[in-house]
Amino acid sequence: MPDTLASPAFSLPVIQAAGEGKQVSPDYVRLSAASAMALRLQSGRFSRDFDFGGINLLLNYDDGCLSDCAYCGLARTRPGDYEDKSFIRVDWPLFDTDAVVDRMARYESKMTRLCISMVTHGSAYEDTVDITKRITAKVKTPLSILVAPPTLNRERLQVFKNLGVDMIGVGLDAVSEQVFFNRRTDVPNGGLKWKNYWDVINHSRDIFGPWKVNIHTVVGLGETDRDLVDMFYHLKDRQILAYLFCFNPEPDSRMADYQKSPIRRWRRIQLVKYLIGETELQPETIHFDDEGNLVKLNVPVATIEGFLRSAEGGIPFMTDGCPGENGEPGCTRPYGSYRPAEQYRDFPFVPETADMLAIRQELHLEEIIS
Amino acid sequence: MTTHHLRTDLLYDPAALFWLDVRGNIARIGMSPLVQESTGSFVAVQLAAAGATVAKGESFGSTEAEKHVGQLKAPVSGKLLRCNERVQETPRLINTDPYGEGWLVEIDMTNAAAELPQLVQGEAEVKLFFEIEIKKYQDKGWLAEK
Numbered sequence: 001m002p003d004t005l006a007s008p009a010f011s012l013p014v015i016q017a018a019g020e021g022k023q024v025s026p027d028y029v030r031l032s033a034a035s036a037m038a039l040r041l042q043s044g045r046f047s048r049d050f051d052f053g054g055i056n057l058l059l060n061y062d063d064g065c066l067s068d069c070a071y072c073g074l075a076r077t078r079p080g081d082y083e084d085k086s087f088i089r090v091d092w093p094l095f096d097t098d099a100v101v102d103r104m105a106r107y108e109s110k111m112t113r114l115c116i117s118m119v120t121h122g123s124a125y126e127d128t129v130d131i132t133k134r135i136t137a138k139v140k141t142p143l144s145i146l147v148a149p150p151t152l153n154r155e156r157l158q159v160f161k162n163l164g165v166d167m168i169g170v171g172l173d174a175v176s177e178q179v180f181f182n183r184r185t186d187v188p189n190g191g192l193k194w195k196n197y198w199d200v201i202n203h204s205r206d207i208f209g210p211w212k213v214n215i216h217t218v219v220g221l222g223e224t225d226r227d228l229v230d231m232f233y234h235l236k237d238r239q240i241l242a243y244l245f246c247f248n249p250e251p252d253s254r255m256a257d258y259q260k261s262p263i264r265r266w267r268r269i270q271l272v273k274y275l276i277g278e279t280e281l282q283p284e285t286i287h288f289d290d291e292g293n294l295v296k297l298n299v300p301v302a303t304i305e306g307f308l309r310s311a312e313g314g315i316p317f318m319t320d321g322c323p324g325e326n327g328e329p330g331c332t333r334p335y336g337s338y339r340p341a342e343q344y345r346d347f348p349f350v351p352e353t354a355d356m357l358a359i360r361q362e363l364h365l366e367e368i369i370s
Numbered sequence: 371m372t373t374h375h376l377r378t379d380l381l382y383d384p385a386a387l388f389w390l391d392v393r394g395n396i397a398r399i400g401m402s403p404l405v406q407e408s409t410g411s412f413v414a415v416q417l418a419a420a421g422a423t424v425a426k427g428e429s430f431g432s433t434e435a436e437k438h439v440g441q442l443k444a445p446v447s448g449k450l451l452r453c454n455e456r457v458q459e460t461p462r463l464i465n466t467d468p469y470g471e472g473w474l475v476e477i478d479m480t481n482a483a484a485e486l487p488q489l490v491q492g493e494a495e496v497k498l499f500f501e502i503e504i505k506k507y508q509d510k511g512w513l514a515e516k
Contacts, residue, residue, distance in 0.1 A: 033410070033436050040515040044410030047438045091411070091436065340439040341414065341432075 022062055023094055025123070026130035029116075030058040030092035031100060034334050038110070039103040041095055047340050050349040053112035053141075054321065054331035055104065058092050058119070059127055065119035067150075068189035069173070070182075071221060071258075073250040074119060076189045097131060104139045111141040113322045113330030115169070118148035120192075125151045132163045142166040142330070144322045146216075149200040150192065154207070157200070161207050167322050168204040169243070171216040172197055175231040179223045187254070201240070210239035214322065219269050220247025220261040224292025228269055232276045233283055243320040244273055246337040246345040266345060267317070267362045268294055274316030275299075297368045304369055308360060314351035317344075317359055376403060376500055377469055378493040381486065383445030385427075387503065389469065390445060390489060395482060397446055400473040401464055404503060408512040410435040412461035417442075417453040417475060424450065426485055430475060433461070446485045448477040 035055040036042035046052070068076040104111060116131055118124045128145060135143055145160055146169040157168065174180035177194045184192040204213045215235055219228065235242045246266055249256050260266075272294065275281040287296035297304075307313055321331030332348035343358070344351075351359060381390040387405045391398040406412070417431035424430045424444040431442040431453075453475050457463045464472040479485070490499045507513050 037410070037437070037511075040511060040513070042410075043407045043512060043514045044436065045408055045438050045510070045512045047440070335437050339413075339434065340437055341434045 024061050025059040025097070026127040026134075027097055028060055028094055029097050029100060029131065030060050030094050032056040032058070032333070032336075033091050033093065036093050036095070039100065039107060041100070041103060042093060046334055046348075048349070050334075051110070052332060052334060052348065053107075053110045053324070054329075054333065055111060055114045055141075056117060056331070056333070057100065057115065057131070058117045059121065059124055059131075060094055061119070061121050061123065063121070065121060066189070067120040067148075067184070067192055068187045069184045069192070070187055070254040071173075071218070071247060071250065073253060075187075075253055077187075077254075097134060101134050101138055104135065104141065108139055108141060111139070112324035112328065113144060114139065114141050115144040115146055115322065115331060117146040118151065120148045120150050122151075124148050125156055129159060129163065132160065132165060136164040142322070142325055144169055144214075144331070146171060147200060147204075149197045152200055154203040157203050157207050165208075167212050167214060168208050169214045169216060169322070170197060170201050170204065172201070173216055173218040173245070174221050175217050175223050176227040179221050179227070183221050183255075205238060205240055211241055214241035214243050216243050216245055218245045218247050219266055220258070221255075224288075225265070225269065225294040226288045226292035229272065229276070229283070229286055229288075229294070232273050236277060242273065242277065244270060244346070245320070248337045248345075260345075263343065263345075263362045264364055265294075267359060268368065270316045270346070271304075271363065272297065295368065296370075299369060301365075301369050304365060308356065314347070314356055314359075317347055317351055317355075319346040319348050376496070378496045380469075380496075381489040381491045382496060382499065384488075384490050384499065386443050386445060388445045388474075392479075392482075392486065395479050396451065396476055397448070397479055397482075398473050398476045399445065401468050402500075403468050404500060404507060406464050406468045406472070408507050409433070409438050409440070412464045415458050415461045415464070415474075417458060418450055420450050420453050422450045423480075424448065424477070426481070433464075442474065444477065445489065446477060446479050447481045448479040450475050451478050452476040 033044065034052060037044040038052050038055060064076065065074040066076060104114065114135060116128055118128050143165050144167040145165050149170065174183055180194045184190060201213065201215065217228065217231060232242050247260055249258050272286065285298040286294065289295045318329055319332040321329060321333065324330035334348040337345040347355065381392060382402060387402045388399050389402050412433055412435050414434035415431065424447065426444055426447045428444050429441045430444050430450060433440050433442065454473050457472055457474060490496055
């Protein structure tokens with residue numbers, strides 16, 4: 001285990017060499033099931049037909065991720081072998097990295113966004129550099145890295161930039177320091193540091209520029225609506241993107257028995273987050289009760305109704321993720337936050353008329369807009 | 371079709387590509403290897419209760435795979451005699467043994483004389499039918515490539 005996770009001061013972890021002959025990164029990577037299907041490395045289909053080109057890679061190690069976040073399928077103390085663990089509740093089959101890159105090149109015209117997800121591991125930085133070089137040598141599709149802050153510093157982020165990485169994502173997940181502490185620091189093998197994460201966010205913002213850094217924010221880890229809204233405004237001020245994720249309990253994780261956010265809360269957060277990011281919605285128009293719950297949105301009914309009926313009305317409810325080359329949604333993670341048999345929490349395509357009718361019912365706008 | 375051979379001694383539903391093993395008036399029904407492979411790993415199966423009556427084309431249950439949900443539409447009309455409880459407990463059986471332990475239901479047919487001739491049958495016809503279907507599935511991107 002790298003010292004950085006146990007020590008109060010940030011330091012770079014010791015590089016650990018993988019054993020010979022093991023199917024570990026950089027020569028092997030995991031792919032989300034949807035990515036493996038899109039690259040035709042695995043058979044499968046989606047319930048509805050839609051174009052999908054957001055390819056997510058995940059580093060792979062025998063000893064897995066050294067973090068132990070309460071909600072994560074990769075958590076160190078979650079029961080089971082690392083090979084059998086899920087991440088955002090889906091399987092991540094293992095493939096030869098060069099075979100994956102070859103497929104990316106073959107299907108480049110269908111690819112919208114590529115992303116390497118690091119894990120907290122001593123080899124993660126060097127292996128991410130290696131895999132990035134392999135990808136950028138053959139494929140022009142924009143590449144993001146979802147970074148593991150304990151393994152990085154400013155110099156290493158600059159190396160990513162120099163290698164052609166387009167965007168940096170940081171899985172902050174918890175939108176308040178207290179929730180971060182509860183779920184990611186004060187855990188059996190935890191030790192992740194709020195400050196370390198923000199150091200990496202700030203370095204990334206400096207190096208990659210405005211709207212080229214994104215922060216993953218999860219709804220349902222114990223935060224209030226006010227926490228979320230405050231974070232959305234803070235990130236907008238910093239010209240940093242906020243990407244929204246719905247907590248989806250991973251079996252056997254320490255939060256396995258927690259419930260997802262009620263759909264009403266989730267839809268309202270989706271809408272408000274969009275309005276904060278894409279319009280001039282002012283903080284004083286959003287009202288909370290003493291517990292931090294969103295209770296009123298001081299916006300004319302006609303304005304919201306008009307927006308929801310417009311061509312853009314479904315966008316707030318689509319999957320939040322890095323864009324494709326032309327600004328279209330590029331990383332849509334189908335069925336990442338819900339099972340195929342459940343209602344879409346976020347849509348990997350523009351919601352259709354029937355979807356919008358359901359969304360409007362789920363919002364119960366009459367309760368917060370008068 | 372990479373891990374299971376196509377059985378040409380069975381009848382196949384041209385709509386949903388179920389296989390039917392017909393013995394007398396009883397048809398045991400399951401998913402063809404092409405459907406199981408192109409759908410992905412099954413995680414849930416729900417079947418109607420034994421004793422229910424279904425018309426051809428009506429739902430007798432549903433399946434959920436990693437990225438897909440679908441209704442099971444009856445390829446023939448009749449009464450559900452048996453539903454495979456094991457496959458409801460272990461949906462992956464559809465993937466691992468589609469012609470065997472992964473069977474779905476047995477139907478006591480009520481309109482066999484009219485409906486059975488509409489099924490794909492005979493070695494040559496079955497092979498040709500699946501050659502065309504596999505090409506369609508490949509074009510849709512539902513099958514892994516070597």
